[in-house]
Amino acid sequence: MIRNNDIVSPYQIAMITIMTVISVEVFSIAADTADILGTDGWLVIVILGIINIFTAMVIVRLNSIFPGKTIAEYSQIIIGTVPGKVLTSFFAIYLIIVIAYVTRVFTEVVKMFLLFRTPTEVIMLSLILVSTYIVRGGVECVARINELIFPILFIPFTIVMLFGLPNMDFSNLRPILQTPPGKVLASIPRMIFSFGGIELALYYIGFMKEPKKAYKSLIISVLFILLFFVMVIVFCIAAFGAKSTTKAIWPLVMYIRGISLPGLFIERLDGVILSLWVLTVFTTIVTVFFTASYSISKVAGTREQKQYVLPLVIIIYYLALQPGSLAELYEWGNAIFPYAVSAFMYVVPVMLLIIAGLRKLEVKQNEGN
Template identity: 30%
Template structure:
């Protein structure tokens, strides 16, 4: 059952999707695409964005056929209860792993740049407890928090790059599209971790008030994320070139450290950027955290998701400490994006659509969505 005071608007959905997708992936995206497609990273990002928009709309279409149910509930009508339970448990595991990897990346970055003497365990626990505080109150407070943080994240990051505009060398984007289609599609695949997040649409539909506007919200969220990533990649590749970019772990942060800001304007840019990025990854973590507990709640058919918020902390904390280094963290993140993300983003919705058409079930009153 859905509480009346825990519903959000379509506009809030657009912001929530954007803030969920823009998180840890922003740090390594330029390096990831440069390794595969060289100077054509911008094209790979645009291509990936269009593909993911298609699948986001497909998940939205499936959800619209069961307007009062989440994936956990309507999947049983499509693929039988035992199989749907396994799929739902997989989705829960996916959300939990995403939180664990993101919070570990957050801890590694903060320890390296701001808190070198603080144990990473303390940094991780602080983020998890901070996220748990808002998660336990439900979706509507989460959406309002994302509305508040959205301009704080986007506007400063857009403005901070502008002083580097004159340093861009457009020849760094050449040769244009001299890459095989296989490598180009592989480069698009490497954007998956950065675009992951719109899978929350599996569970979001019943909580939206003005569902007729959801199509526009999904479009604006995916296009905004795509443009935001392209903007950052344009500066990173334009200044460093793809050869130097692909050798760096976090080229996004390296670029910000190299920009010469006017002394009178800004002094400690590193601290400011870390603060802004902390907000960005915070929004990603609490979103995945909430939908993990909501999925578990739906699986066990309990009234409240809040029962599972605090018990989830030690589980995610222990998982986050499994990788022995940041290199291993990103290796696991690649596995997550190339296998689990691709399954839940592309393979599963296609299979569900085929089954939906074959069985001819689902409501028709929401098809305009």
């Protein structure tokens, strides 16, 4: 049940979705897709974008049946109290792992390109601790920070990306559409995590007064993410070629580093963009962190989620330190996230919607608020 000061607008739903999904994945998405499909890497993103438009519709429909409630609450109505709490517990575990993964990837990027001599532990702990301030402020603070940072990041980022056009050779994008359809479809499971974060709408739409207004917001969000990812992939391959893009750990950073603007008072554009990107990862951690603590509060049956924030810091910090190297971290992610994202973004919403339909469940608007 939502309170008057815990209201999220349709625009904020879009901002939360975009900021959460793009996050750190944008650094490596060009390399990942080029490694699988070469110059046709953008195809799998387009296909996933189309799939996730339908996923967004399922999520909004499910939340519209139970206005004013999140998946942590209406899952208990649909499948029973105990199974619902078990599902929410698994969701919380998944979210905690996501925070640890994002924190560690972000730390590796910052340590390599910005804070060379700063210990990994200091960077990680600083990021996690600062995020707790917003998380303890509640869903309204989370929504507002996403809304605030979106234009600060994406307007300058898009302008900088366009400055790299002179460095591109669009012949590097050939051959086009030469990959067998079977290989393209087979690449979908590996790239599912690229859109991971849309499933958080199962929670945040529950804080809207009129959930049905989220249809437009989520669809626009998915289309924006699709176009943004395709732009990054196409620009990186056009600049470096598919083979060189595949070999790079973070092609996007290489692309920005290659931009030279004579007479510009800023010598390193990559430093500026990465500094701005700190805000993006910060919002992602805040958004997922709040969702995890909120999930735990619903499992425990407590009204507030604040008391679970600081204990989670210890767990997240410990998990983030476990991978011994960046390669091990990515192995960890590839082993967990394709299955976890598939379950929570596709299987769970569809199954809950089917069961709710079979049981003819519906909560009236005035009951949800």
